[in-house]
Amino acid sequence: MNTTVSSSRSRTVLVTGASQGLGAAIAGAFHRAGYNVGLSDIDEEGVCAAARALDPTGESAIGLALDVREQTAFEAARDALVARWGGVDALVNNAVVTIVRPVLEIAPDEFDQVVSVNLRGTFVGCQVFGRYFKERGVGRIVNIASLAGQNGGTATGAHYAASKGGIITLTKVFARDLAPFGITVNAIAPGPLDLPSVRALVPADKLAGIVEGIPVRHLGSPDFVAETAVHLASAQAAFANGAVWDINGGLLMR
Ligand SMILES: NC(=O)c1ccc[n+]([C@@H]2O[C@H](COP(=O)([O-])OP(=O)(O)OC[C@H]3O[C@@H](n4cnc5c(N)ncnc54)[C@H](O)[C@@H]3O)[C@@H](O)[C@H]2O)c1
Numbered sequence: 001m002n003t004t005v006s007s008s009r010s011r012t013v014l015v016t017g018a019s020q021g022l023g024a025a026i027a028g029a030f031h032r033a034g035y036n037v038g039l040s041d042i043d044e045e046g047v048c049a050a051a052r053a054l055d056p057t058g059e060s061a062i063g064l065a066l067d068v069r070e071q072t073a074f075e076a077a078r079d080a081l082v083a084r085w086g087g088v089d090a091l092v093n094n095a096v097v098t099i100v101r102p103v104l105e106i107a108p109d110e111f112d113q114v115v116s117v118n119l120r121g122t123f124v125g126c127q128v129f130g131r132y133f134k135e136r137g138v139g140r141i142v143n144i145a146s147l148a149g150q151n152g153g154t155a156t157g158a159h160y161a162a163s164k165g166g167i168i169t170l171t172k173v174f175a176r177d178l179a180p181f182g183i184t185v186n187a188i189a190p191g192p193l194d195l196p197s198v199r200a201l202v203p204a205d206k207l208a209g210i211v212e213g214i215p216v217r218h219l220g221s222p223d224f225v226a227e228t229a230v231h232l233a234s235a236q237a238a239f240a241n242g243a244v245w246d247i248n249g250g251l252l253m254r
Contacts (some may be wrong), residue, residue, distance in 0.1 A: 144229075
């Protein structure tokens with residue numbers, strides 16, 4: 001049903017992989033900042049629950065099924081948000097598949113699976129919304145990369161790390177080519193965050209060693225990363241473009 005819902009909120013964002021973890025934190029931060037939020041995920045039930053947790057009325061937050069590998073899924077989500085709230089101002093590419101496996105044990109098919117969600121998904125999102133934002137003459141894209149994409153990673157697989165490195169490169173290409181159309185594209189590269197995914201993937205004893213090796217001696221705050229995404233998506237962030245915003249406790253300084 002293409003019914004524009006009246007909302008006192010003037011800006012709208014689409015966040016991918018928003019049913020849990022950092023994506024849910026990012027959706028929450030945008031919602032607190034006054035945005036209408038389209039939360040999307042391959043897990044439709046989970047993302048609809050996450051949207052209801054932000055706004056049970058559905059007036060300012062909705063859940064959308066979106067597999068980031070599919071161009072048509074991004075286009076459908078874009079159209080749904082435009083129909084509902086009149087336009088989209090920002091996209092956050094956050095969805096991820098994370099697999100921990102030694103490099104010599106990664107099957108080529110598993111490599112493809114991870115790269116397809118993480119890198120192709122970000123490419124497709126940037127392209128679909130790049131075209132849309134170009135038409136509007138303004139737009140903001142924030143890609144969630146990772147420290148692993150800069151240093152090869154510590155507790156993750158080569159497919160994950162390589163996909164995150166690719167996201168950093170894609171960010172620069174889209175940032176350069178879309179800038180003349182009023183669009184900025186930035187990446188955030190977090191180090192290990194205080195999230196369930198980290199505790200699920202890294203055994204407790206190994207995690208303690210990782211934390212010991214972080215100069216600030218603690219895991220990162222997902223909410224701070226989320227607020228950084230909001231900052232980069234603001235109308236005022238017009239001169240921040242093509243940058244990789246390191247939030248890693250000092251693990252990588254450059
Ligand atoms: N957790 C960390 O410490 C950390 C550190 C650096 C970067 N990051 C980045 O933060 C982001 C979120 O990480 P997280 O730990 O919250 O992950 P997570 O695994 O908790 O959540 C990922 C979400 O992506 C969704 N997803 C998976 N495949 C999808 C697809 N094909 N289409 C749409 N959605 C799909 C999942 O259903 C899930 O909801 C990722 O980009 C990750 O690389 C996380």
